[in-house]
Amino acid sequence: MTLAFRDDSYLRSLDATVTVVDERGIRLDNTIFYPTGGGQPGDVGVLRRPGGDITIVDTIKGATPDEVIHVPAPGSALPAPGERVTAEIDWARRHRLMRMHTCLHLLCAVVPGAVTGGQISDGKGRLDFDVPGATLDKDEINTKLNALITADHEVVPRWITDEELASRPELVRTMSVKPPTGHGKVRLLDIAGVDLQPCGGTHVRRTGEIGKVAVGKIENKGKQNRRISLSFAD
Numbered sequence: 001m002t003l004a005f006r007d008d009s010y011l012r013s014l015d016a017t018v019t020v021v022d023e024r025g026i027r028l029d030n031t032i033f034y035p036t037g038g039g040q041p042g043d044v045g046v047l048r049r050p051g052g053d054i055t056i057v058d059t060i061k062g063a064t065p066d067e068v069i070h071v072p073a074p075g076s077a078l079p080a081p082g083e084r085v086t087a088e089i090d091w092a093r094r095h096r097l098m099r100m101h102t103c104l105h106l107l108c109a110v111v112p113g114a115v116t117g118g119q120i121s122d123g124k125g126r127l128d129f130d131v132p133g134a135t136l137d138k139d140e141i142n143t144k145l146n147a148l149i150t151a152d153h154e155v156v157p158r159w160i161t162d163e164e165l166a167s168r169p170e171l172v173r174t175m176s177v178k179p180p181t182g183h184g185k186v187r188l189l190d191i192a193g194v195d196l197q198p199c200g201g202t203h204v205r206r207t208g209e210i211g212k213v214a215v216g217k218i219e220n221k222g223k224q225n226r227r228i229s230l231s232f233a234d
């Protein structure tokens, strides 16, 4: 299965062939639907076909990392393997998710401490940081975050082999998350000079595309954990 969204997160529609249909959902030979993972919700959208469009209400991962299952609305008429469909994601929603996802990378660059969790939903996002003893200044985080957005940094996903990563230990030092090696290659998200970390999600091309954001609550979640919530300002 090819995952076209990994190389181009701006694809809104794609022709594909149905490979498997079972009680979990529909598999295609190629897809632009992002499956729930890494704190980012799965895409919703539609599979267009002559026999009647199928509404996709969720996208999830299958047994292997590259297996994507499109979950049809309950009661949908299902396609047959071999059938051609045109897959269309709900682009307006996905773009908001991409903007917020990219913004969370910037938040990693602004707040010191390891990330212990995170979640993105439509229009909102949050990260948990392990910051022993530190007090976080909401206004300062807000100012720094929006400055990184306004600076319009380029956002570049790229693949690196396990060998290349091993030969460049300086890369690991700049990352807040240890990359998952052992699969031959690792996908990195690089915001030059700002943030570098392994990530399989979908992002915007430049930080300016995120738009103005507002830091909401900063909550204590356990002794050392601080949860920072963000939303779009306009």
Ligand SMILES: [Zn+2]
Pocket: 101, 102, 105, 189, 199, 200, 201, 202, 203
């Ligand atoms: Zn990411």
